[in-house]
Amino acid sequence: MTEPTPYTLIDGRKVSSDIKLELAAKVAERKKLGKKIPHLAIILVGDDGASQTYVDHKVKACKEVGFHYTMMRFADTISEDKLMKHIDHVNNDEDVDGFIVQLPLPPHISVENITEKIRSDKDVDGFTNHNFGSIISKNPLLMPATPFGVMELLRRYNIETEGKNCVVVGASRLVGAPLSMMLVEQGRATVTICHKYTKDLAAITRQADILMVGVGKPGLITADMVKDGAVVIDIGTTRVEGPQFKNGFSLKGDVEFKEVAAKTSYITPVPGGVGPMTIASLLMNTMRAAENLNP
Numbered sequence: 237m238t239e240p241t242p243y244t245l246i247d248g249r250k251v252s253s254d255i256k257l258e259l260a261a262k263v264a265e266r267k268k269l270g271k272k273i274p275h276l277a278i279i280l281v282g283d284d285g286a287s288q289t290y291v292d293h294k295v296k297a298c299k300e301v302g303f304h305y306t307m308m309r310f311a312d313t314i315s316e317d318k319l320m321k322h323i324d325h326v327n328n329d330e331d332v333d334g335f336i337v338q339l340p341l342p343p344h345i346s347v348e349n350i351t352e353k354i355r356s357d358k359d360v361d362g363f364t365n366h367n368f369g370s371i372i373s374k375n376p377l378l379m380p381a382t383p384f385g386v387m388e389l390l391r392r393y394n395i396e397t398e399g400k401n402c403v404v405v406g407a408s409r410l411v412g413a414p415l416s417m418m419l420v421e422q423g424r425a426t427v428t429i430c431h432k433y434t435k436d437l438a439a440i441t442r443q444a445d446i447l448m449v450g451v452g453k454p455g456l457i458t459a460d461m462v463k464d465g466a467v468v469i470d471i472g473t474t475r476v477e478g479p480q481f482k483n484g485f486s487l488k489g490d491v492e493f494k495e496v497a498a499k500t501s502y503i504t505p506v507p508g509g510v511g512p513m514t515i516a517s518l519l520m521n522t523m524r525a526a527e528n529l530n531p
């Protein structure tokens with residue numbers, strides 16, 4: 237009996253760290269040429285613990301690459317109208333090249349209203365309808381950050397997508413939907429999108445040369461749902477709480493890692509796979525926005 241070929245673990249931390257070094261070099265070059273240093277502003281509403289952690293990571297990443305940054309905090313009682321006015325202010329602040337509004341927002345504030353208020357050329361999360369639509373343009377603007385990170389991982393690991401059967405599980409506005417379009421437009425792949433109404437999910441995922449999952453359901457994808465030799469990208473990040481975990485919680489992907497990994501050619505772990513790439517994409521988008529606004 238022949239032994240199965242060992243899989244390659246896709247190391248998002250390493251790729252993210254490589255990207256940060258490249259960006260730091262670009263910042264140094266801009267400094268030398270007397271050009272503006274990229275400036276990211278982060279708006280955080282309320283005191284959700286997970287959001288605070290994500291934002292801390294974003295600030296740390298800005299420091300690592302030498303970007304300027306501004307943190308703007310507001311109480312979760314702020315009205316939508318008031319938050320809109322602050323966004324207008326940042327939209328018009330010439331010193332800020334890009335900014336994000338950390339999600340989730342309190343229930344009385346409409347995410348769509350807020351997102352659409354952000355100037356698309358400063359929308360470094362790539363959340364606006366304009367940037368979503370620009371995926372299918374010849375000159376894409378600022379790419380939705382998580383899908384951009386996934387595409388970058390594939391590119392840096394030389395994983396071919398042209399003509400491949402890609403199955404994306406999850407059709408969310410921020411991940412599954414834009415990722416599917418990128419795979420078609422930039423990756424020239426044949427793409428199937430699955431969601432909660434899909435019948436016989438396993439029959440479809442078993443067809444995938446490249447399987448990407450981002451629904452937030454730990455353990456959804458088991459070994460019987462994966463074709464031998466497939467590439468598996470796990471975009472799920474669910475905080476599972478328990479006293480046995482350091483910090484009181486553990487981050488879980490959507491894939492049963494151990495049993496699935498043995499069947500794959502490449503797989504991303506959680507944590508340390510796609511997660512660090514979201515921040516790397518945010519930084520790449522901020523550099524792009526700065527280069528466009530202040531060449």
Ligand code: GUN
Nearest residue numbers: 336337338339340361514
């Ligand atoms: N909340 C969880 N992930 C993200 C993200 O990538 N951007 C923003 N703005 N909020 C988030």
